[in-house]
Amino acid sequence: MSNVFLALQANEETRAIIEAxxxxxxxxxxxxxxxxxxxxxxGSLTVRRETIEALIGRSFDLQELHINxxxxxxxxxxxxxxxxxxxxx
Amino acid sequence: MQMDLRTVAIKPLRNTFDHxxxxxxxxxxxxxxxxxxxxxxxxxxxxxxxxxxxxxxIFDASRTAIKMADWYAFKDPRQFYYGxxxxxxxxxxxxxxxxxxxxxxxxxxxxxxxEVKATSLKLLLPLRHVAWGGNLNNASMCAYGYGxxxxxxxxxHAMDHLGIAQYLTRVGLLLGSEEELxxxxxxxxxxxxxxxxxxxxxxxxxxxDPVELFVAQNVALDGLLYPLVxxxxxxxxxxxxxxxxxxLLTQFMTEWFGETRRWVDATLKTAAGESAENxxxxxxxxxxxxxxxxxxxTPVAQIAxxxxxDTVVAEQVEQFNTRLAKAGVTV
Numbered sequence: 218m219s220n221v222f223l224a225l226q227a228n229e230e231t232r233a234i235i236e237a238x239x240x241x242x243x244x245x246x247x248x249x250x251x252x253x254x255x256x257x258x259x260g261s262l263t264v265r266r267e268t269i270e271a272l273i274g275r276s277f278d279l280q281e282l283h284i285n286x287x288x289x290x291x292x293x294x295x296x297x298x299x300x301x302x303x304x305x306x
Numbered sequence: 307m308q309m310d311l312r313t314v315a316i317k318p319l320r321n322t323f324d325h326x327x328x329x330x331x332x333x334x335x336x337x338x339x340x341x342x343x344x345x346x347x348x349x350x351x352x353x354x355x356x357x358x359x360x361x362x363x364i365f366d367a368s369r370t371a372i373k374m375a376d377w378y379a380f381k382d383p384r385q386f387y388y389g390x391x392x393x394x395x396x397x398x399x400x401x402x403x404x405x406x407x408x409x410x411x412x413x414x415x416x417x418x419x420x421e422v423k424a425t426s427l428k429l430l431l432p433l434r435h436v437a438w439g440g441n442l443n444n445a446s447m448c449a450y451g452y453g454x455x456x457x458x459x460x461x462x463h464a465m466d467h468l469g470i471a472q473y474l475t476r477v478g479l480l481l482g483s484e485e486e487l488x489x490x491x492x493x494x495x496x497x498x499x500x501x502x503x504x505x506x507x508x509x510x511x512x513x514x515d516p517v518e519l520f521v522a523q524n525v526a527l528d529g530l531l532y533p534l535v536x537x538x539x540x541x542x543x544x545x546x547x548x549x550x551x552x553x554l555l556t557q558f559m560t561e562w563f564g565e566t567r568r569w570v571d572a573t574l575k576t577a578a579g580e581s582a583e584n585x586x587x588x589x590x591x592x593x594x595x596x597x598x599x600x601x602x603x604t605p606v607a608q609i610a611x612x613x614x615x616d617t618v619v620a621e622q623v624e625q626f627n628t629r630l631a632k633a634g635v636t637v
Binding site for chain 1: 314
């Protein structure tokens with residue numbers, strides 16, 4: 218199975234998002250680079266709104282993710298509550 | 307000439323302050339809220355006791371009967387520190403300003419029927435004195451409470467009450483004139499409907515225990531007054547009689563109560579979860595102040611709902627009890 222990834226800018230806002238992603242996806246591997254964090258995961262990766270909200274203490278619109286999003290790979294499955302990256306096998 | 311661009315990864319020597327790292331259990335990046343809260347209040351090296359209270363240190367946990375092993379166990383679920391708090395309120399202020407503007411420019415105030423207008427003025431304007439009391443009480447909790455995790459949200463709460471008092475004043479000036487404000491002050495000082503509530507507010511001014519004051523003001527009084535006045539009376543009763551404009555003007559109060567409730571509940575939950583003694587004490591205070599608040603608010607509710615006041619207040623008390631049960635306090 219191949220990897221999907223999500224690359225985010227490394228800043229105050231994304232710290233909680235990255236923490237939420239690692240919490241929800243134990244199989245994900247985080248690679249910090251200068252000013253950027255790349256998260257690789259085998260098969261699929263899910264970003265959950267609720268987990269992020271619990272960490273930042275305010276309501277979060279998943280679209281806010283795009284402000285700090287550098288790149289991603291995989292097919293995207295997006296709802297108001299979740300963003301899932303995966304490869305159609 | 308050839309230029310080679312190379313990225314150099316500079317690893318920070320440390321990710322956060324040592325005192326924050328100790329609380330997180332490891333040196334990892336901390337949120338601004340954590341850095342702006344943990345161990346901010348001075349806890350040692352007080353040279354002199356305050357002359358106005360030689361029994362206590364200037365910051366002293368023994369001012370309250372509630373015992374906490376760690377006063378930083380409290381957590382504001384909104385994670386407000388100065389930056390996030392002011393940003394959030396500035397946004398709400400913009401909305402409120404737009405709402406006032408909307409009501410003014412569309413002449414919605416003139417379209418209200420006289421009865422709704424008179425009821426709103428009679429009910430809402432004296433509440434600015436209650437809000438001012440809330441400001442004073444929360445400033446007192448902040449001054450005499452212990453630990454930034456507990457005291458920081460109190461001072462924000464104090465500012466919020468001041469803001470609410472100002473919004474109410476503006477409602478008065480928009481719907482009426484200065485005379486209405488004077489009449490409301492008169493009603494607050496001498497009107498029969500308000501004396502119970504005034505006594506409650508004035509009695510709360512002399513409470514010495516900051517956590518008991520928290521229960522009296524933020525849990526019991528606000529917990530009954532806000533849903534009763536803003537959610538039930540303004541949003542339901544007055545709106546159904548054509549007073550939607552009023553609901554537009556008090557939108558901040560409704561939203562604010564929904565938001566701050568989370569902090570109040572979380573604080574109660576942490577304190578009650580600490581020990582059985584804390585829980586018993588909180589239950590005693592809550593029951594006592596809830597009953598006083600409920601009876602003080604009944605004549606106030608009568609201004610808007612007349613004979614149904616008893617039922618309306620009883621419903622609020624029931625919802626209040628359910629809410630507190632979720633926070634771990636059985637009343």
